[in-house]
Amino acid sequence: MDYIDSGDILNEGDRIKPRKIKQAIVEIVSDSGEGAQKCGQSFGAISAKMGNGVWTVEIIPAEIQPPARSREGASGIRVRIGSDKVTNMGNHADLVIALNEQVLYGRIRQDAYNENTLMFIENKWAKSEQESVRQQYSEALLKFKELGIQVIEISMEEECLKLMPDPRKGKNMWILGLLCYMYDRDIPKAENQIRKIFKKKTDEVIDLNIKLLQAGYDWARENLPFHYEVTPMDVDDDMVVMNGNEALSLGVMASGIELCSMYPITPATSVSHHLAEYFERVGGIVHQAEDEISAIGFAIGASFAGKPAVTVTSGPGLALKTEFIGLAVMAEIPLVIIDVQRGGPSTGLPTKVEQSDLLAAIYGEAGDAPKIVLAAATIEECFHFVVLARKLAESFRTPVILLSDANLATGVQPFPRPKIDPLWLTNPIDQSPWKDGAWPFGWDEKTGTSKRPIPGQKGGMYTVTGLAHGQTGKVAYDPEINQASVESRSRKIASFQKSLKSPKINGDPEGDILLVGWGSTLGAIEEAVADARAEGLKVSSLHLRFLFPIVPGLVDIFKRFKKVITVEINYSDTLGHPMVNQENRRYAQLAWLLRAQTHMDIDCFSNVYGQPLNPEKVLKMIKRELKIENSEVKV
Amino acid sequence: MLVQTHELCSVPSLDHDYGMEDYGKGVARWCPGCGGHSILTTVQRVCKDMQYEPEKTVVVSGIGCSGRFPHYMGTYGFHGLHGRAFPVASGVKFRRPDLNVFVVTGDGDCCSIGAAHWVHAIRYNMKMVALLFDNGIYGLTKKQTSPTSPLGTHSNTHPRGSVLPPINPIQTTLGLANVSFVAQTVDWNSAHLYATIRKAAEHPGLAFVRIVQRCPAFMRDLYGDIAVNPKNLILLSHENGINLKPKARQAFGRVIEHDPSNIHKAREHAEINNGIPIGLLYQNTDNARYDEYGAHNIGMGVEEKKQNLESLLDQYSTSNSV
Numbered sequence: 001m002d003y004i005d006s007g008d009i010l011n012e013g014d015r016i017k018p019r020k021i022k023q024a025i026v027e028i029v030s031d032s033g034e035g036a037q038k039c040g041q042s043f044g045a046i047s048a049k050m051g052n053g054v055w056t057v058e059i060i061p062a063e064i065q066p067p068a069r070s071r072e073g074a075s076g077i078r079v080r081i082g083s084d085k086v087t088n089m090g091n092h093a094d095l096v097i098a099l100n101e102q103v104l105y106g107r108i109r110q111d112a113y114n115e116n117t118l119m120f121i122e123n124k125w126a127k128s129e130q131e132s133v134r135q136q137y138s139e140a141l142l143k144f145k146e147l148g149i150q151v152i153e154i155s156m157e158e159e160c161l162k163l164m165p166d167p168r169k170g171k172n173m174w175i176l177g178l179l180c181y182m183y184d185r186d187i188p189k190a191e192n193q194i195r196k197i198f199k200k201k202t203d204e205v206i207d208l209n210i211k212l213l214q215a216g217y218d219w220a221r222e223n224l225p226f227h228y229e230v231t232p233m234d235v236d237d238d239m240v241v242m243n244g245n246e247a248l249s250l251g252v253m254a255s256g257i258e259l260c261s262m263y264p265i266t267p268a269t270s271v272s273h274h275l276a277e278y279f280e281r282v283g284g285i286v287h288q289a290e291d292e293i294s295a296i297g298f299a300i301g302a303s304f305a306g307k308p309a310v311t312v313t314s315g316p317g318l319a320l321k322t323e324f325i326g327l328a329v330m331a332e333i334p335l336v337i338i339d340v341q342r343g344g345p346s347t348g349l350p351t352k353v354e355q356s357d358l359l360a361a362i363y364g365e366a367g368d369a370p371k372i373v374l375a376a377a378t379i380e381e382c383f384h385f386v387v388l389a390r391k392l393a394e395s396f397r398t399p400v401i402l403l404s405d406a407n408l409a410t411g412v413q414p415f416p417r418p419k420i421d422p423l424w425l426t427n428p429i430d431q432s433p434w435k436d437g438a439w440p441f442g443w444d445e446k447t448g449t450s451k452r453p454i455p456g457q458k459g460g461m462y463t464v465t466g467l468a469h470g471q472t473g474k475v476a477y478d479p480e481i482n483q484a485s486v487e488s489r490s491r492k493i494a495s496f497q498k499s500l501k502s503p504k505i506n507g508d509p510e511g512d513i514l515l516v517g518w519g520s521t522l523g524a525i526e527e528a529v530a531d532a533r534a535e536g537l538k539v540s541s542l543h544l545r546f547l548f549p550i551v552p553g554l555v556d557i558f559k560r561f562k563k564v565i566t567v568e569i570n571y572s573d574t575l576g577h578p579m580v581n582q583e584n585r586r587y588a589q590l591a592w593l594l595r596a597q598t599h600m601d602i603d604c605f606s607n608v609y610g611q612p613l614n615p616e617k618v619l620k621m622i623k624r625e626l627k628i629e630n631s632e633v634k635v
Numbered sequence: 636m637l638v639q640t641h642e643l644c645s646v647p648s649l650d651h652d653y654g655m656e657d658y659g660k661g662v663a664r665w666c667p668g669c670g671g672h673s674i675l676t677t678v679q680r681v682c683k684d685m686q687y688e689p690e691k692t693v694v695v696s697g698i699g700c701s702g703r704f705p706h707y708m709g710t711y712g713f714h715g716l717h718g719r720a721f722p723v724a725s726g727v728k729f730r731r732p733d734l735n736v737f738v739v740t741g742d743g744d745c746c747s748i749g750a751a752h753w754v755h756a757i758r759y760n761m762k763m764v765a766l767l768f769d770n771g772i773y774g775l776t777k778k779q780t781s782p783t784s785p786l787g788t789h790s791n792t793h794p795r796g797s798v799l800p801p802i803n804p805i806q807t808t809l810g811l812a813n814v815s816f817v818a819q820t821v822d823w824n825s826a827h828l829y830a831t832i833r834k835a836a837e838h839p840g841l842a843f844v845r846i847v848q849r850c851p852a853f854m855r856d857l858y859g860d861i862a863v864n865p866k867n868l869i870l871l872s873h874e875n876g877i878n879l880k881p882k883a884r885q886a887f888g889r890v891i892e893h894d895p896s897n898i899h900k901a902r903e904h905a906e907i908n909n910g911i912p913i914g915l916l917y918q919n920t921d922n923a924r925y926d927e928y929g930a931h932n933i934g935m936g937v938e939e940k941k942q943n944l945e946s947l948l949d950q951y952s953t954s955n956s957v
């Protein structure tokens with residue numbers, strides 16, 4: 001987006017008309033605890049309420065409280081708003097508002113800005129009592145200008161001091177006011193948003209924050225030459241706006257699950273925070289267990305007793321739960337396991353996005369333990385896939401792993417309000433007598449499915465065991481029985497696969513390149529494909545929601561493209577390194593899976609920078625693959 | 636049988652008179668002389684005397700010789716993972732207060748691999764009976780040192796004798812937050828075993844019973860002396876304790892008066908090292924119960940759920956305000 005060339009502040013009294021733009025990417029960055037995220041979330045929520053497409057992504061430092069003014073300590077948020085649906089964080093920011101200049105270095109290193117980025121920087125540091133701070137400030141400004149970034153210094157602190165003695169906790173709402181002017185946001189909606197976020201605070205606090213909002217707005221109107229309008233969409237649907245973890249939580253509530261058994265782990269925990277706040281209103285409850293293992297054991301116990309349950313975790317927790325997941329497969333106990341993935345291995349990058357639990361989710365258990373694995377690609381799917389996961393868990397008497405990730409967890413996006421079906425909310429508890437003579441594992445010869453007895457059912461008494469057992473449920477070491485029982489559990493998955501449809505292709509059904517993605521990268525991939533196709537490139541994409549079992553029809557689709565490449569946020573070896581060759585190359589996880597399932601030469605494009613994927617990187621890769629040298633895309 | 640039983644309360648069957656045969660299943664495959672046999676019969680007797688509906692009774696175990704227990708009960712059973720009986724049992728009970736839950740666990744299961752869950756199960760204090768089958772050795776895997784094996788025990792993992800002092804499960808349990816019922820008994824005194832498990836079943840909270848158990852295969856000598864010489868058993872006696880008929884008391888060489896409401900005395904007795912204190916060491920019926928918390932909002936109807944969910948979604952609606 002091209003801004004007005006002049007970086008000068010307007011003279012008092014000047015007015016300009018808003019210029020229409022299709023979209024804007026705004027970042028607010030600061031030290032931890034300065035309310036940048038609250039400001040950005042509010043800006044996103046107001047925009048969503050106005051009918052704009054929105055995507056937000058939080059910028060989270062690894063430490064809880066990094067030292068002030070540290071280069072890698074940026075805490076904040078990126079908000080992308082548009083006239084159409086927004087599905088990803090986009091490329092470079094159009095505007096960044098920084099409460100200190102140091103935190104910008106880290107974001108520059110992460111390629112968040114380019115020469116079109118406008119920077120608003122708090123200028124109180126220029127007057128700091130410490131010489132070193134003054135020096136750092138002037139050095140940084142020089143450096144940023146060298147990079148071609150337009151820098152505008154703003155006395156945010158000074159302006160806020162007119163309203164309050166300690167602006168540390170108020171500057172964010174002043175900035176919100178500035179943004180509301182700059183992007184022509186609706187002030188009554190902004191005021192309502194303030195009332196909502198401060199609903200637990202006193203009227204005084206609310207009034208002060210509304211004054212700050214107004215002051216920021218007025219200041220911008222008087223002083224800024226920038227005034228844009230991002231036209232809202234015509235949406236008939238009743239929309240809701242929330243982040244992925246809130247959507248998972250609401251999905252749990254809507255699915256009829258009535259127990260969430262969890263242990264705190266980033267970035268999954270906020271699902272349980274949300275549930276802890278609201279679950280009891282819809283007849284559910286959260287159990288915080290003593291550890292990850294106990295959390296899933298407790299959920300399995302509840303589910304065995306007929307109470308639908310979920311456990312919510314992230315990679316390290318999933319690893320700890322594997323033995324119990326194996327038991328749930330073996331004992332055929334329905335269970336929903338939500339894994340909000342983060343960077344790994346081990347403790348890894350707790351607050352950063354990665355999609356590296358796919359193979360662990362599918363194959364993580366000892367022994368042969370097939371189960372259903374799904375991945376949500378949007379915030380909306382975070383909601384609906386929990387409902388689906390519970391249904392599948394009970395229909396196929398199996399654990400279902402639902403994968404989300406750190407990008408979806410904190411990303412905010414509007415979507416059509418779900419229409420709650422009362423059937424979702426029904427409890428499976430059946431206390432009518434068990435059919436006389438029926439076995440607790442009466443596997444249907446064709447489908448492998450069976451009906452389970454639930455404690456309380458007269459005549460259904462059986463003992464669940466993780467030991468090998470036949471249809472009667474009794475421990476059996478007979479070789480034939482073991483072969484047949486492992487087969488039955490596998491057959492269930494096959495019969496589920498038979499009910500799936502072939503995935504839809506985004507773009508033409510044939511061409512040079514087909515990109516295959518899964519999870520939160522959907523928006524970035526599809527935007528890159530749209531850009532590539534606009535340039536006449538023969539590129540399409542498809543996005544998988546069912547990872548195990550794999551959906552039907554893939555071989556036929558893949559055959560129609562010269563090259564198939566998976567796009568993932570996990571590790572793969574890059575050919576070209578002296579130690580890496582075709583024989584020992586490690587593929588990205590979906591590529592690995594698809595190669596195994598389709599026997600086709602599927603390539604991959606993946607990395608583990610801990611950053612959400614942006615469309616530009618995908619587009620660059622497409623051009624590299626098609627050997628288009630004069631790429632217009634700049635890094 | 637009542638036509639309807641509400642989820643919230645346990646209503647004993649009215650037209651049924653359950654007999655021992657209703658609680659048994661199959662033939663127990665423990666070694667001859669194993670303490671497991673007498674414990675199994677005793678639990679079945681307690682179920683019968685309490686007239687627990689077999690379909691409303693769940694026995695949860697871990698892994699080890701004791702883990703086989705649910706397979707021999709005519710109730711619902713859950714033979715799960717090594718060390719993880721407590722989490723599963725707690726999950727069963729949390730939203731199903733109408734179920735009678737037993738936890739069967741061994742010394743390796745409870746005091747070693749599942750020790751974290753033991754600590755927290757005591758603190759949760761959910762109404763269930765937890766039976767620790769403590770034979771001081773790993774039996775199923777053939778004689779490895781257990782956390783309760785006496786110092787110097789010769790085993791396949793410590794052929795020259797074990798090198799650490801054992802955990803005393805009673806002492807440990809009595810040191811845990813929110814502990815509400817701790818008793819100790821022996822597998823070979825059926826009157827005391829019965830009275831203890833019966834008392835445990837009646838306790839409103841988690842009743843932890845350590846059963847000193849013989850293992851004829853691998854720890855023949857551990858309790859050999861004690862079993863033949865009743866002087867080594869110290870009976871804790873009190874009107875609020877586990878009471879035996881006068882004749883049954885004669886099996887005990889020593890008797891100490893102990894008020895089970897006194898936790899300090901209980902801890903003292905737990906540390907007796909020249910004999911085994913048998914009886915109710917501690918009971919408190921007023922402790923917080925996590926199963927009551929778990930059941931506080933069960934049974935909400937679909938309509939109400941839907942209505943509340945809709946009003947929750949309103950909060951996220953883009954059209955609910957200006």
